[in-house]
Amino acid sequence: MTISFEGRVAIVTGAGNGLGRSHALELARRGAKVVVNDLGGARDGSGASSAASQEVVKLIEDMGGEAISHGANVANFDEVQDMVQQTMDKWGRIDILINNAGILRDKSFSKMSLDDFKLVMDVHVMGTVNCTKAVWEIMKAQNYGRIVMTTSSSGMYGNFGQSNYGAAKMAVLGLMNTLVLEGAKNNILVNALAPTAGTRMTEDLMPEEIVKAFAPEAVTAGLLTLCDEHAPNRFILCAGAGGYSSATIFETDGCFIPQGSQNPETVRELWPQITNTDNQRALTSGAQQGEKFVLKAMAYRKSLQQ
Ligand code: NAI
Numbered sequence: 001m002t003i004s005f006e007g008r009v010a011i012v013t014g015a016g017n018g019l020g021r022s023h024a025l026e027l028a029r030r031g032a033k034v035v036v037n038d039l040g041g042a043r044d045g046s047g048a049s050s051a052a053s054q055e056v057v058k059l060i061e062d063m064g065g066e067a068i069s070h071g072a073n074v075a076n077f078d079e080v081q082d083m084v085q086q087t088m089d090k091w092g093r094i095d096i097l098i099n100n101a102g103i104l105r106d107k108s109f110s111k112m113s114l115d116d117f118k119l120v121m122d123v124h125v126m127g128t129v130n131c132t133k134a135v136w137e138i139m140k141a142q143n144y145g146r147i148v149m150t151t152s153s154s155g156m157y158g159n160f161g162q163s164n165y166g167a168a169k170m171a172v173l174g175l176m177n178t179l180v181l182e183g184a185k186n187n188i189l190v191n192a193l194a195p196t197a198g199t200r201m202t203e204d205l206m207p208e209e210i211v212k213a214f215a216p217e218a219v220t221a222g223l224l225t226l227c228d229e230h231a232p233n234r235f236i237l238c239a240g241a242g243g244y245s246s247a248t249i250f251e252t253d254g255c256f257i258p259q260g261s262q263n264p265e266t267v268r269e270l271w272p273q274i275t276n277t278d279n280q281r282a283l284t285s286g287a288q289q290g291e292k293f294v295l296k297a298m299a300y301r302k303s304l305q306q
Pocket of ligand 1: 013014016017020038039040042052073075100103150197
């Protein structure tokens with residue numbers, strides 16, 4: 001079945017370059033009205049320019065689509081609110097938010113300044129929070145919303161020199177996990193994309209032919225399935241070079257240690273049981289972990305009475 005965005009309004013942050021540009025163009029090609037947001041700075045977040053986002057708007061208009069550009073710095077809530085207001089004034093609704101804008105300030109943790117850490121957190125985490133906060137009540141009132149967080153393998157698994165970026169990319173997954181619970185009754189679905197693409201963010205990290213193999217368009221094909229009418233909820237879709245997979249945090253079943261034996265020596269002794277993955281599960285709320293432990297304690301008490 002063709003995936004269409006006819007009648008939908010989408011905001012794509014950081015859409016002047018790379019992945020955001022590709023997302024914006026394909027959403028528009030499939031009928032969405034698109035807000036092409038971009039601050040237009042350098043890869044490290046310095047500077048600003050509207051040239052790239054305006055070019056994307058022109059490409060969309062040339063193909064017969066509708067788009068506006070907005071230079072909001074996603075880390076600045078007032079600017080984000082202005083973008084959202086302009087979108088509402090023009091099109092009266094916001095169906096889709098793609099939180100994509102991002103920067104890099106890579107250095108080993110020893111050499112990284114706190115300013116570089118905070119700036120990366122500000123753009124990726126607060127940028128995502130600001131944009132999501134600004135559209136949240138609108139999506140609730142519409143009883144329709146699709147939000148995508150952009151995470152990264154660097155956050156989920158680590159990458160040398162990216163402690164700031166990795167922390168930020170994991171934080172947006174924490175935001176997703178709670179918004180999934182809070183948005184469900186208003187048909188707001190939240191998912192995350194973990195892309196790998198040859199863009200200016202990665203061009204000097206990969207050889208040229210590899211950059212070409214990791215085309216942003218391959219990632220965009222996956223992104224579109226996370227934000228249409230039939231989107232899933234709470235999925236982390238990993239995509240790059242035509243490969244697609246899904247990442248999930250599982251928790252092992254673990255064990256119960258009775259009072260009197262709750263000491264580090266017993267925990268170490270039972271480590272193989274604690275970390276045994278046989279009956280691991282993906283939990284869907286923090287409370288489920290507490291329930292699991294209570295059930296284990298109750299089962300232990302019952303076993304004493306028999
Ligand atoms: P890119 O550097 O080509 O594009 C990022 C865009 O975001 C730029 O146009 C930039 O001007 C804009 N931007 C930066 N700070 C902004 C701000 N404060 N407000 C508004 N716009 C801002 O990078 P790329 O590769 O397209 O990355 C897009 C997203 O995907 C980022 O969140 C990145 O962390 C993530 N990602 C990319 C990977 C890759 O392999 N390219 C890997 C994992 C994650």
